[in-house]
Structure formats: C-alpha cells, structure tokens
Amino acid sequence: MSLAADSADKPTLYKRIRADIEKRILTGEWPPGHRIPFEHELVARYGCSRMTVNKALSELAQADLIERRRRAGSFVRRPQHQSAVLKIADIRAEITALGRGYGYELISRKLRAATAVDRERLGVRKAGKVIAISCRHSADNVPFAVEDRLIDLSSVPSAATADFSREPPGSWLLHHVPWTEAEHTISAIVADDRTAEALDIAIGAPCLVIDRYTWRSARTITAVRLLYPGDSHRLVARFKGG
Amino acid sequence: MSLAADSADKPTLYKRIRADIEKRILTGEWPPGHRIPFEHELVARYGCSRMTVNKALSELAQADLIERRRRAGSFVRRPQHQSAVLKIADIRAEITALGRGYGYELISRKLRAATAVDRERLGVRKAGKVIAISCRHSADNVPFAVEDRLIDLSSVPSAATADFSREPPGSWLLHHVPWTEAEHTISAIVADDRTAEALDIAIGAPCLVIDRYTWRSARTITAVRLLYPGDSHRLVARFKGG
DNA sequence: TACGATTATATGTCTAGACATATAAGTCAA
DNA sequence: TTGACTTATATGTCTAGACATATAATCGTA
Numbered sequence: 105m106s107l108a109a110d111s112a113d114k115p116t117l118y119k120r121i122r123a124d125i126e127k128r129i130l131t132g133e134w135p136p137g138h139r140i141p142f143e144h145e146l147v148a149r150y151g152c153s154r155m156t157v158n159k160a161l162s163e164l165a166q167a168d169l170i171e172r173r174r175r176a177g178s179f180v181r182r183p184q185h186q187s188a189v190l191k192i193a194d195i196r197a198e199i200t201a202l203g204r205g206y207g208y209e210l211i212s213r214k215l216r217a218a219t220a221v222d223r224e225r226l227g228v229r230k231a232g233k234v235i236a237i238s239c240r241h242s243a244d245n246v247p248f249a250v251e252d253r254l255i256d257l258s259s260v261p262s263a264a265t266a267d268f269s270r271e272p273p274g275s276w277l278l279h280h281v282p283w284t285e286a287e288h289t290i291s292a293i294v295a296d297d298r299t300a301e302a303l304d305i306a307i308g309a310p311c312l313v314i315d316r317y318t319w320r321s322a323r324t325i326t327a328v329r330l331l332y333p334g335d336s337h338r339l340v341a342r343f344k345g346g
Numbered sequence: 347m348s349l350a351a352d353s354a355d356k357p358t359l360y361k362r363i364r365a366d367i368e369k370r371i372l373t374g375e376w377p378p379g380h381r382i383p384f385e386h387e388l389v390a391r392y393g394c395s396r397m398t399v400n401k402a403l404s405e406l407a408q409a410d411l412i413e414r415r416r417r418a419g420s421f422v423r424r425p426q427h428q429s430a431v432l433k434i435a436d437i438r439a440e441i442t443a444l445g446r447g448y449g450y451e452l453i454s455r456k457l458r459a460a461t462a463v464d465r466e467r468l469g470v471r472k473a474g475k476v477i478a479i480s481c482r483h484s485a486d487n488v489p490f491a492v493e494d495r496l497i498d499l500s501s502v503p504s505a506a507t508a509d510f511s512r513e514p515p516g517s518w519l520l521h522h523v524p525w526t527e528a529e530h531t532i533s534a535i536v537a538d539d540r541t542a543e544a545l546d547i548a549i550g551a552p553c554l555v556i557d558r559y560t561w562r563s564a565r566t567i568t569a570v571r572l573l574y575p576g577d578s579h580r581l582v583a584r585f586k587g588g
Numbered sequence: 589t590a591c592g593a594t595t596a597t598a599t600g601t602c603t604a605g606a607c608a609t610a611t612a613a614g615t616c617a618a
Numbered sequence: 619t620t621g622a623c624t625t626a627t628a629t630g631t632c633t634a635g636a637c638a639t640a641t642a643a644t645c646g647t648a
Contacts, residue, residue: 175642290532417611
C-alpha cells in the first residue's frame with residue numbers, strides 16, 4: 105500500500121519515486137488511463153519538496169510512460185505507437201559481434217555525375233557528383249550480404265578520397281558522418297541470377313531486402329540497398345512500451 | 347554567434363536553451379565529442395538560474411544526445427547504437443490508416459492444453475492452456491497478411507472468452523494487455539502451397555515473415571507469426587541519432 | 589436545456605540559494 | 619617516472635518558496 109520504500113537506498117529520492125511509479129505501471133497495477141497520485145500527494149507521501157516529485161514525473165512523461173494534463177493530473181499512457189527498436193548495426197560490427205570472421209570485398213566503385221536515376225534514388229534535384237559502390241560482406245567466408253550504395257558527394261565531400269577497397273562504406277560513413285536520420289524499408293524478393301551468384305544461393309531462393317535512405321538536416325547523404333539470404337539472416341528487434 | 351535568440355518566443359526559456367543546443371548538435375556544428383558550454387556559462391549567456399539550464403541539459407542527456415560527466419562537463423555523444431524505430435502497428439490500424447478497407451477472417455481457433463511444441467514456441471516450461479488462432483487480414487478485399495498466433499491463457503485468462511471471430515487477436519490484445527515487451531525476428535521465405543493459397547500469390551513467390559514474441563514482466567503472453575506478400579508489403583522504419 | 593462566464597486547481601516554469609559527490613588536475617614524495 | 623594524496627570544480631540533487639497557465643468544474647443565464 106505504501107509507496108515509500110523504507111529500506112536504505114543508494115539511489116536518490118527522485119529516482120526512487122520514478123522507479124516506484126514505473127514499477128506499478130509495468131506490472132499492470134496501474135493500467136493505462138489510471139490517474140497517478142497528484143504531485144502534492146506524492147510530496148506528502150515522500151516528505152520532499154514539489155520540485156523533487158516534479159522531476160520524477162517529468163522524466164516519466166519524457167519517456168512517454170505517463171501523460172500530464174493541467175488541472176486534471178497525470179495518467180498512465182495507453183500503448184499508443186506500437187513501435188520497435190530495430191537494431192541494424194553496421195554489418196562489420198554485426199558479424200564481428202557474432203564472433204565470426206568478417207570478410208569484405210569491393211566489387212565496384214564509380215565516381216560519376218549524378219544521373220537522373222541517381223538523383224531520384226537520393227531524392228535530390230540538383231545535379232552533382234556521386235559515388236556508386238557495390239560490395240559484398242561475408243561471415244566465415246560465406247556470403248552474408250551484398251550492398252549497393254550511392255553516396256552524395258556534395259553532402260560528404262571527404263568520401264571522394266576514402267579508401268573503400270579496404271573499409272566498407274557503411275563503417276566509414278558511420279564514423280565520419282555524425283547524427284543522421286534514416287528511413288528503412290524492408291521487403292522480400294526472390295533471387296535473380298546475379299543476386300543468386302553473389303550470395304551463393306539458388307535462383308528463386310528468398311532474399312530479405314533492406315533499403316536505407318540516410319540524411320542529415322534535410323540533406324541526403326546516402327542510399328543503400330542490402331540483400332540478405334532470407335532463410336539464414338534474421339533481423340531481431342526488441343521493443344518495449346506498447 | 348550569440349546563443350540567445352532575441353525574438354519574442356512562445357516556448358519557455360529552458361526549451362529554447364535545449365533547442366539551441368540540439369540544433370547545434372544536429373547540424374554538426376558541435377560534432378560528437380565536443381564539449382558544450384558549462385552550466386555556469388549558459389547561466390551567464392541566458393541570464394537565468396542554474397536550475398533552468400540544468401533542466402535543459404538533463405533532458406538532452408535523457409534523450410542520449412549528450413553525456414554529462416562530473417567535473418569534466420557535458421559532451422556531444424557519439425552515434426552509439428545504430429538502431430531504428432520500426433513501426434509495426436496493429437494490422438487493422440495499419441490498414442485503416444492507409445485509407446483502405448480492412449477485412450478480417452478467422453480461419454481457426456482452438457483452445458487446448460499446451461503441447462510440447464506450444465511450450466517451446468512460447469518459451470514456457472509449465473503445461474497450461476493455450477489458444478491457437480489462425481486468421482487472415484485483407485485490405486480492400488486483397489489478402490494482406492496471414493497470422494498464426496498462440497496465446498498463453500495463464501497470462502491472459504480473459505482471452506478465453508474474447509470473441510476472435512470479429513475482432514483480430516492482435517487488436518484485442520493491444521487493448522487488453524498493457525505495457526508489454528516484444529522481440530521481433532524478420533526473415534524471408536518463399537511461399538509454399540498453403541501460404542500461396544492464403545495470400546493469393548504464386549507458389550515460390552517471396553514472403554516477408556515477422557515472428558513476434560511478446561511478454562510482460564518475464565511472463566509470456568503471445569507468440570505470433572505473420573506472413574506478408576514480399577513484393578507488396580513494406581515495413582518502414584525511421585531512425586534518428588547516428 | 590444549452591451555453592457562457594467564473595473559479596478552483598494541478599501542472600509548468602523559474603529562482604536563489606544549499607550541500608553532496610565524482611573526478612580531472614595539480615602536488616609531492618618514493 | 620610512478621604512485622599517493624590533495625584540491626578545485628562541474629555536475630547531481632534538493633529546498634521552499636513564487637507566479638503563470640490551461641482547464642475541469644461550477645454557477646448563472648438565456
């Protein structure tokens with residue numbers, strides 16, 4: 105019944121208040137829509153100032169666990185946006201993390217003025233230079249994914265001199281272009297003859313396709329298409345809060 | 347040069363401070379590793395109390411945009427975990443949001459004691475009752491996805507009396523089971539004869555597979571496998587933060 | 589009954605202090 | 619040079635107030 109935990113704690117008071125409330129929400133004791141105690145009630149219960157309680161509630165609100173409404177109170181939020189955190193690591197890091205030997209092979213690299221197709225793929229209007237890269241990643245010498253990438257040189261001029269024969273472009277970009285936004289589109293296809301050969305699978309075998317479009321501050325950086333053998337590779341996403 | 351915006355603003359001061367800093371980070375003006383001004387410097391710059399600055403910085407820290415280190419200062423964070431927010435809406439909501447007509451068809455519903463296969467799929471040890479559901483979702487009368495679901499009745503007893511002939515189990519669960527965690531595995535297969543018929547596609551056509559495993563507080567709730575036609579359906583994920 | 593004005597109230601923001609604490613940096617001795 | 623000790627400092631938390639503001643509830647009126 106009592107909110108306050110009397111045990112001697114290391115965590116600070118506002119963190120304890122936040123954890124207490126979070127626990128009640130996560131266990132379902134306070135279901136979506138439930139009104140949590142008013143600030144002044146929590147102040148009385150924990151014997152602290154309003155700012156301390158306010159900090160705890162503000163953080164819960166920032167984490168979308170509760171919703172605060174003036175005059176009405178604070179309420180447990182309904183699982184609103186069913187979303188998942190999809191971990192799409194840099195492929196080299198991903199393979200290394202699995203404890204497998206990473207292999208990289210540059211198939212082609214072309215620096216050219218952007219064609220109409222390039223511009224459409226990057227979603228830009230102005231003509232400029234681009235780098236088109238095709239490469240293959242492998243794990244323990246087994247093909248893992250083939251990559252087909254376009255980099256907008258006007259956004260990332262330094263890419264022109266990067267050595268993509270040794271370092272995969274995804275890894276290079278990750279370390280040279282900070283704070284990007286991206287959009288992923290996931291779909292499935294069956295392997296055509298070229299894809300089948302590159303991935304060493306049968307023609308007609310299923311492939312998982314990830315199209316990623318990356319930008320920073322409304323500025324296109326790169327567009328990439330990744331093809332994985334569909335039956336071997338798995339994307340794992342964990343989500344919380346829905 | 348000046349951090350302060352002199353224009354008459356609606357937003358409160360701490361929000362303006364936060365936005366100012368966020369902008370500098372997102373534009374790359376303050377790259378990863380850059381030390382942002384000390385609290386006392388911002389206090390001087392904005393002419394406010396330390397608590398106001400502290401609130402702005404605390405929120406940036408909670409959003410993982412900056413890292414705060416005692417005695418050292420606050421630093422722009424490196425794009426650390428390459429992750430994406432994958433929106434996987436409830437299928438009915440997803441189709442409705444697209445402005446298309448939603449159709450639902452219950453194929454089978456069985457209430458049974460959990461078999462060994464069921465227990466393994468749910469990741470539970472104890473035997474108990476489960477509901478096995480097979481159903482199909484359609485958009486404008488075109489098959490959209492087929493669903494094969496298992497619900498652990500010991501976790502969700504009320505599911506036993508739910509009417510799944512009219513409401514899809516995913517929607518029902520979303521509204522009756524709050525705050526869950528889930529793990530998604532995405533892969534690709536080619537359609538076998540049964541799948542091909544259910545989705546009205548050719549045998550051997552690509553299919554996108556989502557396996558979702560949902561629990562709450564270490565308690566399994568449901569395991570579901572969704573099959574989408576691979577060339578028509580697209581999962582879109584946006585991510586932000588490196 | 590329906591609508592408009594008033595009021596009460598919970599949250600939102602802010603201040604000017606305080607003490608705690610982790611730790612970078614400097615100091616000094618072995 | 620290395621290690622141990624000290625100190626300065628930036629952040630972390632907290633208080634006891636204040637006024638602002640959105641809005642649910644109430645009351646009065648058409």
